[in-house]
Amino acid sequence: MNLKNKTAVIIGATGGIGSEVAKSLDKEGADLILISKTLDKLSNLNNLLGKKHETHALDLTNQKKVEEYAKSFSKKIDLFVNCAGIGVYKQIEEISLDEWNDTFNIGLTSTFLIIREIIKNKLYAENALFVNIGSGMGVIPSAGRSLYCASKFALRGFALSLAEEFKRVGNPKFCLITLGSTLTEFGPMTLEEKKKDMESGKAYFTPEWVGNKLMEIIKDDNREVEYVLYPSDYGFGDRNTP
Numbered sequence: 001m002n003l004k005n006k007t008a009v010i011i012g013a014t015g016g017i018g019s020e021v022a023k024s025l026d027k028e029g030a031d032l033i034l035i036s037k038t039l040d041k042l043s044n045l046n047n048l049l050g051k052k053h054e055t056h057a058l059d060l061t062n063q064k065k066v067e068e069y070a071k072s073f074s075k076k077i078d079l080f081v082n083c084a085g086i087g088v089y090k091q092i093e094e095i096s097l098d099e100w101n102d103t104f105n106i107g108l109t110s111t112f113l114i115i116r117e118i119i120k121n122k123l124y125a126e127n128a129l130f131v132n133i134g135s136g137m138g139v140i141p142s143a144g145r146s147l148y149c150a151s152k153f154a155l156r157g158f159a160l161s162l163a164e165e166f167k168r169v170g171n172p173k174f175c176l177i178t179l180g181s182t183l184t185e186f187g188p189m190t191l192e193e194k195k196k197d198m199e200s201g202k203a204y205f206t207p208e209w210v211g212n213k214l215m216e217i218i219k220d221d222n223r224e225v226e227y228v229l230y231p232s233d234y235g236f237g238d239r240n241t242p
């Protein structure tokens with residue numbers, strides 16, 4: 001896909017991974033619609049990119065607002081990238097219903113609502129692409145992460161099933177990135193703690209590396225439906241590593 005003057009929606013655009021995707025797409029000349037929760041972070045990102053993109057502060061836990069936004073959508077899009085998510089890593093007895101609902105609403109239901117309206121209203125261009133950032137936790141069961149795993153297993157099922165649903169017509173296309181640990185603020189550990197962890201031997205991707213890799217995948221017209229990118233060997237025998 002040549003990205004020059006193409007319209008790309010990024011949800012979770014201000015995150016460690018989302019902001020790298022936004023910077024890379026901006027460099028390629030795409031017109032961006034940047035969505036995340038925090039207005040200040042969105043403004044900072046847009047300022048960094050020369051204030052030329054659309055921004056929307058939208059709390060993805062509020063499904064009424066997300067549905068309203070999705071229904072108000074009127075531009076034809078070439079690319080949609082879902083980089084939104086929260087990482088609640090807790091034992092089952094500690095997980096609240098709000099944490100459960102927020103995890104699913106941010107990481108999956110919002111994407112469903114937005115993609116559904118885009119498809120229903122045929123607001124996708126020829127060769128349009130929907131990319132979801134999944135996780136090793138969407139494939140590997142993990143103690144202490146049942147909520148996060150449940151949401152990523154579900155996202156994987158959703159994304160790969162949509163790829164099947166549109167395989168015959170060939171447009172739009174879907175791509176799932178099954179990603180391993182990346183050096184961002186995501187989840188309960190701080191960036192500093194992750195850097196220390198790295199010094200002790202744990203492998204992480206940098207968000208810049210992930211941004212570049214995603215660009216390579218998005219631009220490749222012969223891309224696969226799923227890419228598994230792990231910074232180290234996530235053996236199934238060692239279920240807590242990712």
Ligand SMILES: NC(=O)c1ccc[n+]([C@@H]2O[C@H](COP(=O)([O-])OP(=O)(O)OC[C@H]3O[C@@H](n4cnc5c(N)ncnc54)[C@H](OP(=O)(O)O)[C@@H]3O)[C@@H](O)[C@H]2O)c1
Nearest residue numbers: 012014015016017036037038059060084085181182184186
């Ligand atoms: N980092 C990893 O190790 C890793 C590994 C595998 C997969 N992933 C997946 O990659 C994706 C991006 O992760 P990341 O590392 O970039 O995380 P991050 O830096 O924490 O970014 C998360 C993004 O989600 C947005 N978000 C969170 N709650 C929201 C809400 N209520 N409404 C709207 N937006 C909300 C944040 O917006 P604000 O900035 O406005 O809060 C931010 O843009 C996630 O789906 C994650 O599961 C991450």
